[in-house]
Amino acid sequence: MKPTETTSGLPSSADVVVVGGGFAGAAVACFLCRKGLTDVLVLEAESQFGQHASGLNAAMARQVTADPLTNEILSRSLSLLTAAGDDWPDTVDLRPGGSLLLTAKGRGDGLLSAARTAAEKGLDCRVLDREGAMAMVPVLDPRAFDRAVYTASDGVVDIHGLLWRFLKTARKGGARLVTSCRMTGVESRDGRVTAVTTDRGRVTCRVLVNAAGAWGNRLAALVGLDPLAMTPYRRHLVTTPPLEVTDPGWPFVWDTTHDFYFRPEVGGLLLTPGDESPMEPGDTPRDPAVLEILADKLARYCPELSGIPVARYWAGLRTITRDSRFAVGWDGRMEGLFWVAGLGGHGMTASSAVGEFSADRILGNPVNESWKKGLAPNRLC
Numbered sequence: 001m002k003p004t005e006t007t008s009g010l011p012s013s014a015d016v017v018v019v020g021g022g023f024a025g026a027a028v029a030c031f032l033c034r035k036g037l038t039d040v041l042v043l044e045a046e047s048q049f050g051q052h053a054s055g056l057n058a059a060m061a062r063q064v065t066a067d068p069l070t071n072e073i074l075s076r077s078l079s080l081l082t083a084a085g086d087d088w089p090d091t092v093d094l095r096p097g098g099s100l101l102l103t104a105k106g107r108g109d110g111l112l113s114a115a116r117t118a119a120e121k122g123l124d125c126r127v128l129d130r131e132g133a134m135a136m137v138p139v140l141d142p143r144a145f146d147r148a149v150y151t152a153s154d155g156v157v158d159i160h161g162l163l164w165r166f167l168k169t170a171r172k173g174g175a176r177l178v179t180s181c182r183m184t185g186v187e188s189r190d191g192r193v194t195a196v197t198t199d200r201g202r203v204t205c206r207v208l209v210n211a212a213g214a215w216g217n218r219l220a221a222l223v224g225l226d227p228l229a230m231t232p233y234r235r236h237l238v239t240t241p242p243l244e245v246t247d248p249g250w251p252f253v254w255d256t257t258h259d260f261y262f263r264p265e266v267g268g269l270l271l272t273p274g275d276e277s278p279m280e281p282g283d284t285p286r287d288p289a290v291l292e293i294l295a296d297k298l299a300r301y302c303p304e305l306s307g308i309p310v311a312r313y314w315a316g317l318r319t320i321t322r323d324s325r326f327a328v329g330w331d332g333r334m335e336g337l338f339w340v341a342g343l344g345g346h347g348m349t350a351s352s353a354v355g356e357f358s359a360d361r362i363l364g365n366p367v368n369e370s371w372k373k374g375l376a377p378n379r380l381c
């Protein structure tokens with residue numbers, strides 16, 4: 001046993017304690033270690049990393065939303081994801097099939113304008129008319145949309161490969177990664193975090209990173225703080241068996257007006273009915289009623305896919321802030337508390353840039369000022 005280790009296997013101290021072993025926590029630990037701060041401890045309550053939203057998502061990397069600031073973060077993230085480095089030898093598998101975001105007349109102005117801004121900044125996206133979109137995905141119904149944003153470098157990511165790239169890089173850099181360990185409390189002195197308590201012992205620390213996903217506000221309550229304005233919402237994903245009608249070369253298709261998406265998945269499709277119900281954090285029960293919602297949307301807006309069989313379905317939680325932007329930064333009410341939360345439906349894609357930005361902020365390095373302001377957690381107090 002190392003002198004600083006307790007009998008529980010936990011160190012008695014760490015400079016930075018990261019709570020949560022999903023994309024948020026893993027990415028922050030990874031970039032802290034890459035940038036030279038290696039006294040990092042990651043605590044994950046479950047017996048494995050990435051068991052909640054980070055292991056249950058649709059794996060789609062999308063770089064255009066209606067918010068230009070979010071788009072900058074997503075594009076930076078994708079360039080980090082596809083870049084190799086000396087300590088970062090493996091490239092993560094990204095199947096760059098592209099994406100097609102459908103909009104209806106008068107409903108997608110924000111998205112179309114954000115797409116034009118992104119294109120001016122060099123992103124390979126362009127606006128297509130109905131014919132252009134249907135040439136790519138012939139099953140689309142031209143009555144359901146007016147225009148589409150096509151982004152060639154969007155695609156589908158190997159999510160387990162990405163999570164483990166972060167975790168392996170962190171471990172190689174010196175971070176300690178602990179599973180089956182739940183943070184249960186926080187100690188503070190003079191308004192500053194001094195230690196965390198867990199179900200396996202106590203660890204003193206200088207910085208506490210709240211990367212607890214849907215549990216983020218539960219952690220805030222442990223610190224004695226009011227919640228941030230963000231809510232976990234349940235969303236279901238559905239897969240089909242192999243289908244004659246699908247083409248593995250299709251981009252992923254997101255109907256932003258009627259709120260559903262589908263993409264090729266091992267010869268069939270992965271789809272969502274676009275459901276969004278607020279839920280308490282925890283294991284997420286499935287609701288079979290969503291299959292009817294999906295069947296109804298396909299019948300109305302993409303009838304060529306109507307009646308497709310279901311192989312499997314599951315649900316996870318997307319934690320969405322009041323203004324849909326991420327909450328990444330120092331708390332401001334409690335010194336030493338750093339939030340990496342509210343990653344909504346883009347947390348897998350954004351994780352590399354969010355990890356890099358968080359590490360720079362924790363280290364006191366210069367950062368992009370508009371990201372710092374736009375992501376400040378205190379806007380949600």
Ligand SMILES: Cc1cc2nc3c(=O)[nH]c(=O)nc-3n(C[C@H](O)[C@H](O)[C@H](O)COP(=O)(O)OP(=O)(O)OC[C@H]3O[C@@H](n4cnc5c(N)ncnc54)[C@H](O)[C@@H]3O)c2cc1C
Binds near residue numbers: 024
């Ligand atoms: C159905 C669905 C589809 C999605 N599709 C996409 C997509 O296509 N593209 C995309 O980019 N994003 C997608 N997302 C969003 C993405 O998955 C999330 O934004 C991201 O995984 C959030 O990561 P996280 O680390 O913040 O949260 P989580 O993965 O939930 O990790 C938080 C971790 O904290 C742990 N924890 C909580 N409390 C404690 C405690 N007290 N002590 C120790 N550990 C604790 C939890 O056990 C959990 O493992 C989707 C999400 C869902 C649900």
